[in-house]
Amino acid sequence: MTVIVRDLRGEGPDDVERFVHCRHLGLPYMLWNADAVRHHQTHTHPDAHYRSLVAEEDGETIGTAQTGLAYDSPEPGQGYLNVYVRPDRTGRGAGRLLVRAAEEHLAARGATRLFSWVLDEPGHRAFAERRGYRPSRSSHFLRLDLAGAALPPLQDPPPGVELRTAADFADDPRPLFLLDTEATSDEPSDVQAELTDYEAWLRETWQHPLLDLDLTTVAVADGRPVAFSVAHTDRATRYATAMTGTARAHRGRGLAKLAKTHSLHRARAAGYTEALTGNDSDNAPMLAINRRLGYEICATEVRHVRELG
Structure with a gap:
């Protein structure tokens, strides 16, 4: 039995579905489906040099990797690779081959520092550290029985604030882009992001197939969005918060919690039964909000870093 690594064939439904299934087995705490995978394949900014890789053994997908450059970071040369192997197919060399292929891809495109999220479990961390990666910051996955x-x-x-949905901005989403830009720049991270390309944001974020405009809740003051909770759904039973943030001038007023609470209530009324989210371990305000909403930590990942050259 031989393990090979190749690019995901995005046009083939069976290949994409196997990719989604394998990734879900390795990381069941995030919301993904075939449409989301195809969207990333097609609409990620070309400067990211994004690739989805598959580890295959005798026709069976046993591992996946997503890799690219952080093109929206002001610091050049930063790449990422996130590798997940089916828990029941470890020890076959799939992870090692996926890491090697991703590293070669990134190095060829000028990456000098590589970042990878690794589940906070002894075997996963040992695997990363054997390959020269050192632990950095951590992040929690949280789940709510909605x-x-x-x-x-x-x-x-x-007073002075009203709640709307993202659907109210369908004709002109630029105000949400501006809020997203400000909120994203203040997120705790070891890879700083600057959202400056509105057209890229439209393609990657606004047109994302999981985005639910009716459940995404926006707090508006003086005619402009000042806080929001962005909802992704699988249009069946699973709901996930993709982003929650508040404009700097309006923080400390409980608007993020207000928006997220309203979104959750409407999601439950729409029939969603499971809510997922994730928070950086240093993001104390959002962790506190999610605890008050009833979320519980279900897993933790640790960001690992490797310097090239």
Whole structure:
């Protein structure tokens, strides 16, 4: 039995579905489906040199990797590779081959520092450290039983603030782009991101197939968005928060919690039964909000870094 590594064939439904299934087995705490995979394949900015890789053994997909450059970072030469192997197919060399292929791809495109999220489990961390990666910051996956949770009661927005949905901005989403730009720049991270390309944001974020415009909740003051909670759904039972943020001038007023609470209530009314989210371990304000909403940590990943050259 031989393991090979190749590019994902994005045009083939069976290949993409196997990719999604394998990745879900390795990382069940995030919301993904075939449409999302195809979207990333097609619409990720060309400067990212994005690739999805598959480790295959006798026709079976046993591992996946997603790799590219952080093109939206002001610091050049930063690449990422996130590798997941089916828990029941480890020890066959799939992870090692995926890492090698991703590193070669990134090095050929000028990457000098590589970042990889690694599950905070002894075997996963040892695998990364044997390959020259050192641990950095950590992040938590959180889950909420939306069907059975006792959500905080709905509250009215404070004076001068009203709640809308992203669907209200369908004709002109630029105000949401500006809010996303400010909120993203303040997120804790070891790879700083600057959202400056509106057209790229439209393709990658606004047109993302999982984005639910009706459940994405926006707090508006003085006619402009000042806080939001971005909802992704699989259009079936799973709901995920892709981003929650508040404009700097309006922080400390509880607007992020207000927006997210309203979104969760409407998601449950729409029939969603599971809510997922993720927070950097240093993001104390959002971790506190999610605890009050009933979320519980279900897994942790540790960002690992390797310097090339």
